[in-house]
Amino acid sequence: MATTASTDAVPGFRGTYFGRIKNAIISIMEGMSVTLGYLLQRPITIQYPDRTPKPVKDTLPERYRGILELDMKTCTACLACERACPIGCIKIEVVKDKETKKRYITRFDIDIAKCMYCGLCVDPCPGGAIRHTNEFEGSTSDVQYLVRRFVPPGERIEPAKPKKKEKEEAGAEGS
Amino acid sequence: MERLADYIVYNLPFLQQIPRVIVDLIIMLFFATCMLLFWVALFAGITSWVERRVAGRIQSRIGPNRVGPQGFLQWIADGLKCFLKEDFVPAAADKKLFLLAPYIVFAGMFAVFVVVPFGDGLIISNLNIGIFYVLAISSLVVVGILMSGWSSNNKWSLLGGMRSAAQIVSYEIPVSLAILPVILLTGSLGMQDIIRAQGPYPWQWFAFHNPFTFIAFFIFFIGALAEGNRTPFDIPEAESELVAGYNTEYSGMRFVFFFFAEWANLYIIAALTVTLFLGGWNTPAHLYTNLFGLLHRSVDVAGTFVFILKSLFLVFVIIWIRWTLPRLRVDQMMDVCWKYFVPFSFANIVGTIIWMVLADAAPVLGYVRYILFVVGLMVPLAIAMKITRNFRLAKSEIHLNPFI
Numbered sequence: 001m002a003t004t005a006s007t008d009a010v011p012g013f014r015g016t017y018f019g020r021i022k023n024a025i026i027s028i029m030e031g032m033s034v035t036l037g038y039l040l041q042r043p044i045t046i047q048y049p050d051r052t053p054k055p056v057k058d059t060l061p062e063r064y065r066g067i068l069e070l071d072m073k074t075c076t077a078c079l080a081c082e083r084a085c086p087i088g089c090i091k092i093e094v095v096k097d098k099e100t101k102k103r104y105i106t107r108f109d110i111d112i113a114k115c116m117y118c119g120l121c122v123d124p125c126p127g128g129a130i131r132h133t134n135e136f137e138g139s140t141s142d143v144q145y146l147v148r149r150f151v152p153p154g155e156r157i158e159p160a161k162p163k164k165k166e167k168e169e170a171g172a173e174g175s
Numbered sequence: 176m177e178r179l180a181d182y183i184v185y186n187l188p189f190l191q192q193i194p195r196v197i198v199d200l201i202i203m204l205f206f207a208t209c210m211l212l213f214w215v216a217l218f219a220g221i222t223s224w225v226e227r228r229v230a231g232r233i234q235s236r237i238g239p240n241r242v243g244p245q246g247f248l249q250w251i252a253d254g255l256k257c258f259l260k261e262d263f264v265p266a267a268a269d270k271k272l273f274l275l276a277p278y279i280v281f282a283g284m285f286a287v288f289v290v291v292p293f294g295d296g297l298i299i300s301n302l303n304i305g306i307f308y309v310l311a312i313s314s315l316v317v318v319g320i321l322m323s324g325w326s327s328n329n330k331w332s333l334l335g336g337m338r339s340a341a342q343i344v345s346y347e348i349p350v351s352l353a354i355l356p357v358i359l360l361t362g363s364l365g366m367q368d369i370i371r372a373q374g375p376y377p378w379q380w381f382a383f384h385n386p387f388t389f390i391a392f393f394i395f396f397i398g399a400l401a402e403g404n405r406t407p408f409d410i411p412e413a414e415s416e417l418v419a420g421y422n423t424e425y426s427g428m429r430f431v432f433f434f435f436a437e438w439a440n441l442y443i444i445a446a447l448t449v450t451l452f453l454g455g456w457n458t459p460a461h462l463y464t465n466l467f468g469l470l471h472r473s474v475d476v477a478g479t480f481v482f483i484l485k486s487l488f489l490v491f492v493i494i495w496i497r498w499t500l501p502r503l504r505v506d507q508m509m510d511v512c513w514k515y516f517v518p519f520s521f522a523n524i525v526g527t528i529i530w531m532v533l534a535d536a537a538p539v540l541g542y543v544r545y546i547l548f549v550v551g552l553m554v555p556l557a558i559a560m561k562i563t564r565n566f567r568l569a570k571s572e573i574h575l576n577p578f579i
Contacts, residue, residue, distance in 0.1 A: 021515065029558060030561065031500060033557075033561035033562050033565065034561075035233045035495065036558065037562045038233050038234070039229065039232045039233050039495075040573050040574065041232075041572070042574035043232060043236055043237050044235050045236050047237070
């Protein structure tokens with residue numbers, strides 16, 4: 001009894017001499033039928049990016065948080081997004097022209113490499129200027145190309161005038 | 176081959192002025208090159224692609240499908256890549272042995288093709304010691320593998336080489352012993368004689384001749400897998416244990432030689448199994464060649480087609496086994512060989528001898544082959560039933576189109 005118990009303890013060494021041969025034949029056939037079954041099935045591979053039935057971008061959900069995008073025409077330079085960003089990936093510089101007393105945006109950078117797609121900048125934006133797109137393919141040859149500059153360097157852009165109505169709407173929508 | 180050389184020399188008178196040895200040598204070289212270029216290289220290359228595609232589908236993947244139509248040219252891309260790579264020799268390696276080893280492995284594999292038949296009369300040289308020559312010359316592979324493992328001066332390579340030597344030397348015994356029943360029944364060692372002793376129909380094959388050859392067939396096939404270092408006996412090059420085994424330190428062309436030999440070995444295993452046990456190139460038409468002498472050549476072509484078809488099916492089975500079974504442990508591998516195969520193959524020889532004596536006395540025993548054929552037929556049927564059951568349980572659909 002002791003010897004049978006010790007052989008049973010080693011996996012793969014159970015049974016009698018001919019019992020093991022039988023086990024081997026049955027288990028090999030079982031295994032081979034499983035693999036042949038998979039050979040006859042359709043592979044589950046999705047051939048991203050170029051051989052999908054339709055582009056992956058179009059299959060994403062509506063509220064997908066992709067790379068951030070800014071509409072400079074509606075941006076009021078209120079800096080709410082910059083303040084909301086927990087990791088400081090948004091950099092906005094606003095200068096005031098002393099003669100005309102007008103404000104200009106000279107820099108609006110979003111560092112996609114740092115962005116964690118939390119969406120906290122989208123919520124406080126009064127005009128809905130900053131928002132997520134469904135774009136997610138951000139690979140570049142260098143990290144610095146991931147900084148999206150919405151104001152071309154050396155230029156200055158006049159921010160949009162804030163409108164009260166829009167502000168309320170945006171507040172109601174943003175959640 | 177000799178007849179062909181005679182024919183060529185007879186028809187081209189200017190060759191008669193050159194010593195016959197040189198003419199023979201040139202013709203031999205020409206045929207060896209043809210064999211290498213048009214069959215072995217093509218087969219090894221395309222099989223590497225087929226194997227990867229089959230492996231992909233078995234694992235619910237697709238496999239290489241980008242280079243050329245459906246990835247068909249993948250093997251050329253891989254080969255070219257290896258051509259262009261540096262042929263690296265480790266500083267501490269035994270340089271001469273290291274450089275020589277792949278060629279020995281390759282030569283051991285390629286020399287077997289001398290006696291591998293392709294059809295009735297289509298064989299490089301119908302040696303009268305055909306199968307014995309195969310056993311002898313394929314032992315050269317062990318030398319090469321051990322040489323590469325030793326000379327790399329790398330513990331993984333050395334372990335791989337040692338394992339390979341132990342494995343191939345061990346499995347040569349059951350393989351040789353499993354061939355003996357066939358030789359007993361044929362009375363000849365020549366490959367074509369062995370094929371001629373069988374018939375076109377499955378129950379005339381040696382695999383189903385009697386219960387002993389039936390077992391010998393499986394012993395030979397599994398033992399040949401072990402000799403060819405194929406999974407589940409790929410212990411010498413166990414990727415997950417030994418990096419790549421004996422060829423760890425090789426790169427570039429020399430690495431290709433190892434892999435070339437491995438894939439060409441697939442065809443050798445399959446062709447030898449078909450020759451010895453599965454009827455070779457016999458087609459029903461071969462029974463009537465004497466009646467229709469004119470059709471002889473086309474019958475040859477049909478025979479070649481049948482032979483290659485059977486071999487390719489076995490190649491598929493080998494690939495299928497590779498992607499099903501896990502690797503054996505070293506002690507399990509030795510167990511299978513010495514505790515199961517060797518005693519059984521000895522019993523097979525004795526059994527076949529007794530069977531031959533009994534069959535002369537009692538012709539009724541000739542009907543056993545039909546029973547064995549039915550038993551053999553049960554294997555694919557059982558697998559088919561299991562597959563249909565699995566499909567029903569998993570509610571999956573059959574997708575037969577291999578091109579995706």
